[in-house]
Amino acid sequence: MLKNRRFLLASRPTGKVVLENFKFVTEDLAAPKVGEVLVRNQYLSVDPTNRIWMTDADQYMPPIALGEVIRAGGIGVVLESNAPGFAKGDLVNGLLGWQDYALQPAQALQKLPTGLDVPVTAFLSVLGMTGCTAYFGLLDVVNPRAGETLVVSGAAGAVGSIVGQIGLIAGLRVIGIAGGPAKCRWLTEDLGFHGAIDYKSEDVEASLRRLCPSGIDVYFDNVGGPISDAVFSRMNNHGRVSLCGLISGYNSQEPLAAPRNYAQILMKRLNVRGFIILDYMGPRWGQAVQSMYGWVKAGKIKYAVDVEHGLENAPAVLNKLFDGSNTGKLLLQIS
Ligand SMILES: NC(=O)c1ccc[n+]([C@@H]2O[C@H](COP(=O)([O-])OP(=O)(O)OC[C@H]3O[C@@H](n4cnc5c(N)ncnc54)[C@H](OP(=O)(O)O)[C@@H]3O)[C@@H](O)[C@H]2O)c1
DSSP states (O other): OOEEEEEEEOSOOSSSOOGGGEEEEEEEOOOOOTTEEEEEEEEEEOOHHHHHHTSOSSOSSOOOOTTSBOOOOEEEEEEEEOSTTOOTTOEEEEOOOSBSEEEEEGGGEEEOOSSOOSOGGGGGTTTSHHHHHHHIIIIITSOOOTTOEEEEESTTSHHHHHHHHHHHHTTOEEEEEESSHHHHHIIIIISOOSEEEETTTSOHHHHHHHHOTTOEEEEEESSOHHHHHHHHTTEEEEEEEEEOOOGGGTTOSSOOOOOTTTHHHHHTTOEEEEOOGGGGOSHHHHHHHHHHHHHHHTTSOOOOEEEEEOGGGHHHHHHHHHHTOOOSEEEEEOO
């Protein structure tokens, strides 16, 4: 019988996750029942939302219950199938969880697209949820027009770096905000952003005045907090904000405060729209993946993946998202 190592939620974190928040157990694994598929997990997607799911705050999915396996997206290979449509050796993705194996109902899994000439990790980054978040969150949510100025926060991250490059393809002036000179150099020298602001060492408001002389038309927000306060103060009338994430608040027990200058939404008639990528899982998803694939192959979109190793390291790896030590899409390879 196979043994399955799994991280269960033992207590709800109150800041960065610590080992005491988890129980690391080894359990016997049953064979798949009718309609089920047994998957050997290969890569886990390490996402800011893993941390959201560990809280019991109001959110877009049910929180992970105490005693449940930590929910996480991932890619794996089918070991045994007791369901039509899946066969041993198929590569699949789904919410596989922080565990070596996932026993899943077939309808909770998707087969990876075939015939695309990319490494498998692309399906957890540029051609997966991350890339589609950037694609729909920019093109659909705020409908940018050529010549406009786009500012993106969390710009060197998995979503932000793709947002900026789609902005360049759409003919926008693109300014990124990221932590540290190396990330800022990557944005301007490798990805072609028009400018980058290191929020850890610069006065963000002053740099925005310098780099956005005609103001900001579109803001793609990944972080919230003081960075967004600074951006709001530079928005143009009728500007649009795509509210993708608020990572600056995910480790806090307190609800994240609204922008300090909330009144700017009124004075400048801003349109601020939150979105959750799950709402786009449908017929348009495949078109987005095809567009992104074309841009990757044409060299118009570059992407970085940061691969860590070992299931036992999952809690420490998750914390990399919060100190900014990840470069691009953070993944955990576990087999
Ligand atoms: N709405 C949706 O459906 C959806 C889907 C996917 C992701 N998201 C959101 O998108 C955002 C980015 O996710 P991702 O997966 O692409 O992660 P990521 O950007 O690759 O990694 C997180 C980055 O956030 C930055 N960060 C951490 N703490 C910060 C703080 N206090 N202030 C400013 N920046 C901070 C760090 O970059 P620096 O080094 O630059 O600080 C870090 O590298 C998150 O907010 C996530 O929740 C939303």
